[in-house]
Amino acid sequence: MxxxxxxxxxxxxxxxxxxxxxxxxxxxxxxxxxxxxxxxARLLYPEMRKVMRSLSGVAAARQIATRGLKGLRGFASVFKIKVAGVEVGVEPEPGLADSGDMQYDLPDLFSMIGQAAEAAGKGWLLLIDEVQYLSEADLSALIVSIHRMSQEGRPVLLVGAGLPQVARLAGDAKSYAERLFLYPGVGPLDPKSAAHAVEKPILDEDATIAPAALDCIVDRTEGYPFFLQEWASVAWNDAAGPEITTRDVDNAYTETLAVLDEGFFKVRMDRLTNAEVEFVRTMANLGEGPYAMARIAAAMGRTPSSLGPARANIISKGMIYSTDHGYLDFTVPLFAEFMRRQDHATS
Ligand SMILES: Nc1ncnc2c1ncn2[C@@H]1O[C@H](COP(=O)(O)OP(=O)(O)O)[C@@H](O)[C@H]1O
Ligand SMILES: [Mg+2]
Incomplete structure (x- = not known):
């Protein structure tokens, strides 16, 4: 998934x-x-090692897990991964997970973990966050590995998380990825859930929030969890209590924006070059997204193709993504508003 x-x-x-x-x-x-x-390879090596060692402690799985540890030795050396400590009695087995091509070696290791887990009556869940940062070759190897697990019916599961473009990246890497995974969308909360997320922790502390104050937070954050969290937190800290009033929430708004501008939004901007900032600023000035590339180019007085490299860089930095219809949009909710706020502050 x-x-x-x-x-x-x-x-x-x-x-x-x-x-x-x-x-x-x-x-x-x-x-x-x-x-x-x-x-x-470097990211997964310690995890696979831990899992195999743990499985090698189960009698029924010992043999296959020990073979897995040998495969891992060969894998570590071909991918130049520093191995801490000496694994007593574990020598690499030539030809086992040591081709140097992740597309072959990773599925082999997964397969050994899968067999060992099955023998032990266990299962392995691999959680990978920020999947969009994997290279195409690595993403491909991961997909092949999970495909193999599914074919062999092994108790190995992957749950990844990432930006919306991951669906396309996965499909480009291996066309069958579309059928292999479920792609649940994680988005803003509906108004009822958003209100619940803010109100419940307040009630749990024997305090209350005025209905109009709660509505205001839910409306203006558009239900985005991170914004709900920040605004409610500032309001909680500033309110005299025991009821958080509309006034408290209004007062907290400015501070919330400042906190978000300094943290959530700014940390992402700092990673762009000046030319990339110009690109992003042009997007924001066009209003709310998604944005057609042709419109951005026209607004910058450039041709779309001359902006190709900037577009690709900003996407790889995780700041914008290409939507299903080939438009561009920000990966951070309410980002256009932030850009305009910044421009307003500095002009
Ligand atoms: N269901 C939720 N209800 C309330 N707040 C949430 C919820 N999910 C996330 N948050 C808040 O939003 C913040 C960001 O969530 P996070 O999982 O880091 O987002 P992502 O990984 O999608 O960027 C969390 O630290 C938490 O404060
Ligand atoms: Mg995250």
């Missing part, structure tokens, strides 16, 4: 919750976050 959605919609929170539930159910759980420019 791949959870797809804009930033701040609760994907990471969901991944963690899924992991917690799986642990309660007795599954082996590994959770990793794909950083930019880090190989999947």
């Amino acid at each position: 791949l959870l797809l959605g804009l930033r701040g919609t609760g994907k990471t929170v969901l991944l963690t919750e899924i992991g917690r539930n799986a642990e309660i159910e007795g599954l082996l759980v590994s959770k990793v976050e794909a950083p930019e420019k880090e190989s999947l």
Whole structure:
């Protein structure tokens, strides 16, 4: 399953919750976050090692798990992964997961984990956050591995989370990815759930919030979880109580915007070059998205093709994405508004 959605919609929170539930159910759980420019081999090696070691402790799975650890030795050396400590009695087995091509080696390792887990009466859940940062080759290898697990019927599951473009990236990497995964969308909360998210923790502390104040937060955040969280938190801290009033919420708005501008929005802007900032600013000045590339180019007095590299860079930095209809939009909700606010502040 791949959870797809804009930033701040609760994907990471969901991944963690899924992991917690799986642990309660007795599954082996590994959770990793794909950083930019880090190989999947390096990211998964310690997790696979931990899982295989744990499975090698179960008598029924020992033989296959031990073979898996040998495969992992070969894998580590061909992908130049530093191995901490010496694995006593574990020598690599030539030809096992050591081709140096992730498309072959990763499915082999998954298969050994799958067989060992099955023998042990266990299952392995792999959680990967920020899937959009994986290279195409790594994403491809991951898909092939999960495909193999599904064909062999092994108890191995992947739940990934990432920006909306992941569905397309996965489809480009392997066309059958479309049928292999479920793609639940994670988006803003509906008004009732948004109100519940704000009000419940307040009631739990024996305080209240005025209905008009609650409506105001729900409306203006458009139900985006991260914004709900920030605004409600500032209002809670500033209110004299025991009821959070409309006035408290109004007063908290300015501070909330400042907190978001400094943290949530700004950290993303800092990673763009000046030319890229210009591109993004032009988008924001066109109003709310999604935006046609031709319109952005026209507004910048450029041809769409000359902007291709900037467009690709901003997408790879995770700031914008290409929608289903080939338009561009921001990966951060309410981002256009932030840009216009910034321009207003500095002009
Ligand atoms: N269902 C929810 N109800 C209330 N707040 C939530 C919910 N999901 C997420 N949040 C808030 O939004 C923040 C961002 O969620 P996160 O999982 O980090 O988003 P993402 O991974 O999609 O960028 C969380 O720290 C939390 O404060
Ligand atoms: Mg996240």
